[in-house]
Each structure stands twice: as C-alpha cells, then as structure tokens.
Amino acid sequence: MDKKTLWNAVIAELQLSISNANFQTWFKGKTDIVAWTDNQIEIGCNSTYTKDWLDQRYHGQLKSIIDRLTEQKTTLVFSVAKDLVGTAVAKSPKKFDDGTSSLFTEQKDLDAFQEKVSSANLNPTYTFETFIVGSSNQLAFAVAQAIAENPSKAYNPFFVYGGVGLGKTHLMHSIGHQSLKKTPSKIKVLYCTSESFTNEMIEAIQNRRTKEFRSKYRGVDILIIDDIQFIAGRETTQEEFFHTFNDLYANGKQIILSSDRPPADIAKLEERLRSRFEGGMIADIQQPDIDMREAILLSKIQRQNLDIPQEVIHYLAQTVSSSVRDLEGSLLRIVTQASLNNTSVSLELAKSFISQKQGRGVGVKLSPKEVVELICNYFNIRLTDLKGVSRVAKLVLPRQVTMYLLRKDLGLQFENIAQLLGKKDHTTVMHGVDKIDKNVEKSEKLRGLVEDIRSKMYN
Numbered sequence: 001m002d003k004k005t006l007w008n009a010v011i012a013e014l015q016l017s018i019s020n021a022n023f024q025t026w027f028k029g030k031t032d033i034v035a036w037t038d039n040q041i042e043i044g045c046n047s048t049y050t051k052d053w054l055d056q057r058y059h060g061q062l063k064s065i066i067d068r069l070t071e072q073k074t075t076l077v078f079s080v081a082k083d084l085v086g087t088a089v090a091k092s093p094k095k096f097d098d099g100t101s102s103l104f105t106e107q108k109d110l111d112a113f114q115e116k117v118s119s120a121n122l123n124p125t126y127t128f129e130t131f132i133v134g135s136s137n138q139l140a141f142a143v144a145q146a147i148a149e150n151p152s153k154a155y156n157p158f159f160v161y162g163g164v165g166l167g168k169t170h171l172m173h174s175i176g177h178q179s180l181k182k183t184p185s186k187i188k189v190l191y192c193t194s195e196s197f198t199n200e201m202i203e204a205i206q207n208r209r210t211k212e213f214r215s216k217y218r219g220v221d222i223l224i225i226d227d228i229q230f231i232a233g234r235e236t237t238q239e240e241f242f243h244t245f246n247d248l249y250a251n252g253k254q255i256i257l258s259s260d261r262p263p264a265d266i267a268k269l270e271e272r273l274r275s276r277f278e279g280g281m282i283a284d285i286q287q288p289d290i291d292m293r294e295a296i297l298l299s300k301i302q303r304q305n306l307d308i309p310q311e312v313i314h315y316l317a318q319t320v321s322s323s324v325r326d327l328e329g330s331l332l333r334i335v336t337q338a339s340l341n342n343t344s345v346s347l348e349l350a351k352s353f354i355s356q357k358q359g360r361g362v363g364v365k366l367s368p369k370e371v372v373e374l375i376c377n378y379f380n381i382r383l384t385d386l387k388g389v390s391r392v393a394k395l396v397l398p399r400q401v402t403m404y405l406l407r408k409d410l411g412l413q414f415e416n417i418a419q420l421l422g423k424k425d426h427t428t429v430m431h432g433v434d435k436i437d438k439n440v441e442k443s444e445k446l447r448g449l450v451e452d453i454r455s456k457m458y459n
Contacts (some may be wrong), residue, residue, distance in 0.1 A: 003033040003041075005342065006069060012339040013065050015304040016332045018125060023304070026050060026058070034081050039074050041066060044081025051078045068447070069340070116180055120189040126173030132299050134292035137167060140283040144171050147254060148178035151187070151222055155281035157245075157255035161262050162285030164434055165323025168258040171285070172224045175256060179222055190217070191224040195431075198230075198237045205236075218247045222254040228277075229259040230431050233268035245276055255280075260430060267425055293317040293327055300328060306335065312350045319354050330354070366457055368406055368420055375402045378453055387422040400432035401450060404440075407433045409457065 015023055031054070034044035043062070045051040054062070055078045066074050117124060128148070133141045146154040160168050176189040192200075197217070204213035217223060223244075231237045248255055259266065262284070263277040288296065294317035301308050312334075320327045334353050338345045366374065376383050379398040386399055402421065406412045407429070414433075418426040440447050 001070070001340070003036045005340065006036070006041075006066070007031075007033045009069050009336055009339045010062065010065050012335050013332060014061075015306065016300065016328070016335060017061070022124065026054060030084060032081065032084065034079065039072055040077065041074050042077045042079055044079055044084055046081070046084040048080055051080055054078055064443070069336075113180065116189075117177065120176055120180070121191040122173050122176045122180075122189065123169075126170045127177045128174040130299070130303065131167065131170055131174055132288075132292065132296045134288055134295065136286040136288050136292060137171070140171060140285050143281050143283050144175050145178075147256070148175045149182075151179055151254040152252050156249065157257060157277065157280035159257045159259070159263060159277050159280060159282045160285060161259045161282070163260060163287065163323065164437065165325030166285045166287065167324055168285055169226055172226065172256050172258060176222060176224060187222065188220045189222045189224070190220045191226070193226045194228050194230045194237075197225060197241065198234060201237060201240050214244070217244050220248075220253065222256065223248055224256045226258050227260070227431070227434070228257045229261065229266045229269075229427055231269075232266050232427065233425065238270050238273060242270070242273055242276075245273070249276075267427065287321065288324065290317050290321075293321065293324075296324055296327060297331060300331065306345075308335075308345050309347065311347050312345055315347060315350050316354075368410055368412060368416075371405060371410065371457060372402055372420065374456060375405070375453060378456070400436050401453065403429045403432035404436035404450070405453065405457070408437075409454065 011027060014027055030046040030050055032044050033041055035042035043054070045054060059076060059078075063074060063076050066076070114124070128141075128145065131141065140160050143155050143158060144160075147156075147158055160171060162168055173191060176191055179187055180189055200213060200216075201210075204210045225241075231241055245255060257277065262282060263269065263274045266274070294313055297308075297313045297316060300306075301313070308331075316327065316330055316334075320330050330353065334345055334350055337353065338349060343349070372383070372386065375398055376386055379394075381395060381398055385395050386402065388395065390396075399421070403417055406417045406420070407414070412420075414426040414429045417429045418424070421429070423429060436446070436450070440450055
C-alpha cells in the first residue's frame with residue numbers, strides 16, 4: 001500500500017465518522033500524507049493553525065485508523081506542506097461543526113464553543129440534526145428537544161432506556177449540544193458514564209479529594225449519566241449518587257439518565273434511587289424498522305457526500321437489524337474496503353461483507369466451556385480467577401473478552417453466560433460485552449487480541 005492509497009482510505013473512514021463541516025474544514029484538500037518512512041507517517045497540512053488543531057484534536061483518531069489499516073504501530077507527525085498552503089480555514093465560518101447555521105461569526109467564538117463541548121465530554125457528531133426520528137424513538141426525541149429548550153423546567157429527571165446501539169447516547173449528547181448553543185456562556189453541561197462516575201469517586205476517596213469530586217458533579221446545570229444501571233449493587237456509588245441527585249434537583253438543575261431497561265427492572269437498585277428515577281419522564285427507544293434503518297443510512301451518506309448505490313442501502317437496511325451502531329459500522333467497513341481496493345461500493349461487495357460477518361460463527365467447534373478454558377490458557381490465568389470478583393486489570397480484561405466472545409460468536413444469552421461464569425447478576429455480563437463492543441473498534445491492540453483468540457476458536 002502506498003501513501004496515496006493509505007490516505008484515501010483514511011479519508012473515507014473520516015468522512016463517515018465526523019461531521020461534513022469538520023471534514024470540509026480540516027481535511028478535504030487541506031491534508032495529505034507527505035512522507036512515510038518505516039513506522040513514521042508525516043501528515044502535511046495547509047497551515048500552522050490546521051496542523052496544531054489536528055495534532056490536538058484528531059491525533060488519536062487518525063492514529064487508530066492508520067494503525068489498523070497498516071497493521072502496525074505508527075508514529076504520527078504533523079507539518080505544514082508547501083503544496084497545500086493556500087487552502088486556509090476561513091476566519092469567519094458560516095457553519096457549525098454539525099452543519100447547522102452558526103450562532104457565531106468569529107473563529108474565536110467557534111473555538112470557545114468547541115472548548116465548552118470538549119470540556120462537557122460531548123461527541124461533536126451527536127446532535128439533533130444528525131439524529132433520525134421514527135416511530136421507535138419519537139417520544140424520546142420530543143422529550144429531549146423540550147428539555148434542550150427549557151432545562152429542568154420540562155421533564156426532570158429524564159430517564160431514557162433501550163438496547164445497545166439504538167441511539168440513547170446520541171440523544172443525550174444532542175440535549176447538551178443544543179443547550180450550549182442557546183446560552184454557551186451561562187450553562188455548564190457534563191456527560192459521563194456511570195463507570196466514570198464510580199471510578200472518579202473511588203479515586204477521590206483514596207486521595208481524600210471528595211470535596212473536588214462533589215464540586216465537579218454538583219456544580220453543573222445539566223448532568224448526563226450514561227448506563228446508570230451499572231451503579232446497581234454498588235452501595236457507596238449509589239449513596240454518593242443519591243446525594244448528588246438530591247443536590248442537583250433541589251437547585252433546579254437538569255438530570256438525564258440512560259439505561260438498558262426501565263428503573264423497575266434494574267436489579268439491586270436502591271428503592272430510594274428507583275423512586276427518584278421514576279419521578280420524572282421515562283421514555284424508551286426501540287429497534288428501528290427497515291424503513292428507519294434505510295433513512296439512517298441515507299442521512300449518513302448524504303451528510304458525507306458519499307456515492308452509494310440505492311440497492312446497497314436497501315440491502316444493508318434489510319440484513320443489518322441488530323443496532324444502529326452495527327448498521328453504520330457495516331457501511332463504514334464496506335466503504336473502507338472499497339477504498340483500499342480502489343473500487344466503487346457495489347452490491348456484490350456488500351453481500352460479500354455481510355456473508356463473512358454472518359458466517360463468522362459457523363466454524364466454531366468448541367463448546368462454551370471449551371472456549372472459557374481456551375481463554376484461561378491464552379491469558380495464563382486460573383478458571384477460579386476468571387470466575388472471581390477481583391477487579392485487577394489482568395483479570396478484568398480476560399473476563400470481559402470471554403463474555404464478549406460467548407455472546408457474539410456462540411450466541412449465548414446473557415443469563416447463560418452469567419451462570420457459566422458464576423455471576424449472580426447478568427447485568428455484569430451485559431456491561432462486559434458492551435465495554436469490549438465499544439472499545440474493539442477503537443483499539444487496534446484489543447482488536448488484534450480478540451481476533452487472535454477467534455482464530456484459535458475457529459481452528
């Protein structure tokens with residue numbers, strides 16, 4: 001693979017994973033690979049401003065894509081390329097990073113807003129403008145918009161639930177974005193997962209910094225917590241969140257929570273928290289139907305100016321029904337494969353990809369117990385440790401990978417996996433599967449590890 005082919009493939013992935021406005025502003029015609037020596041890749045930019053921005057904001061994302069495409073660990077350096085100078089970023093952009101009309105007329109104002117988005121931990125592509133509405137999520141969307149227009153006055157708390165990859169996180173981030181757009185200088189938003197909340201709390205207790213921890217989470221106007229079900233069974237975390245919830249609510253601040261199930265179905269959740277979660281608005285997001293899946297793909301393609309045949313869109317909408325995340329991920333892989341092969345996206349390519357994807361489990365000849373044994377041998381750990389409760393990293397990763405492979409490759413139910421691994425509550429398994437599912441696309445090291453184990457399972 002030469003540097004031109006590599007950069008074309010990188011651009012194809014970026015075009016799907018970032019907003020069109022950001023793609024046009026920072027990448028199209030303004031960047032290129034100018035040198036590739038051994039494991040070092042030099043990315044040329046059209047200006048010093050672009051060079052610094054990409055190094056600060058896109059370094060990790062670019063490295064992840066390039067490492068995966070080159071199948072090696074690379075070092076990225078950024079420079080100003082003479083051939084690209086002259087395509088500078090406009091000083092007064094008319095577009096937001098989500099493609100909507102901007103409320104800001106100066107670059108410094110846009111930078112300040114983007115800094116607020118970053119400090120709030122908001123994904124820049126998760127906005128209302130990029131959220132596809134249908135019968136499966138109409139109520140949740142309407143409630144989210146009402147909250148964004150009038151935080152803490154419309155529905156408080158707002159509890160949204162549904163399966164993995166259906167758009168809960170997207171919708172919650174959208175509320176944060178819209179609220180910041182309205183009054184960026186007057187409102188403070190914070191998004192985090194329940195796992196982050198728990199880990200920060202534990203660290204604060206250990207370092208005697210609980211005052212700073214509480215100030216951070218109780219000093220916001222809108223607190224957004226993802227996957228709240230994972231605090232269930234954690235007494236100290238539930239205690240801390242109970243007081244955080246009460247403080248925010250008493251001071252008229254907005255609380256937004258997501259889960260994979262309604263409050264009534266979260267096992268080991270304290271009753272006082274359950275009653276507070278149920279005291280506001282509860283809305284669910286269901287699996288999208290085929291028409292909505294097609295609309296999601298069309299929206300993605302139109303925003304990124306991609307040339308995808310209608311028959312491919314229809315085929316993907318018909319065959320990929322597990323989640324929106326899986327649907328968009330399949331499109332991304334097909335586009336990347338076409339770019340690497342220097343061909344256009346076709347129905348044949350899509351069918352080949354889906355056939356390989358769906359046929360992955362056919363070659364597995366091992367039983368669930370044999371898979372568990374294989375993983376223990378792979379990581380050189382004891383079965384009792386794999387089934388134990390220790391949270392040390394060298395045991396947590398094998399445990400979660402086991403859960404992931406038993407679910408994804410052998411198709412076991414969460415309850416069956418929990419029973420096999422000696423877990424009393426299958427929510428632990430759901431968390432483990434979701435954790436690997438999210439990180440396997442981001443981490444080349446983790447993806448290589450999972451595929452290495454898979455190769456041993458299938459052979």
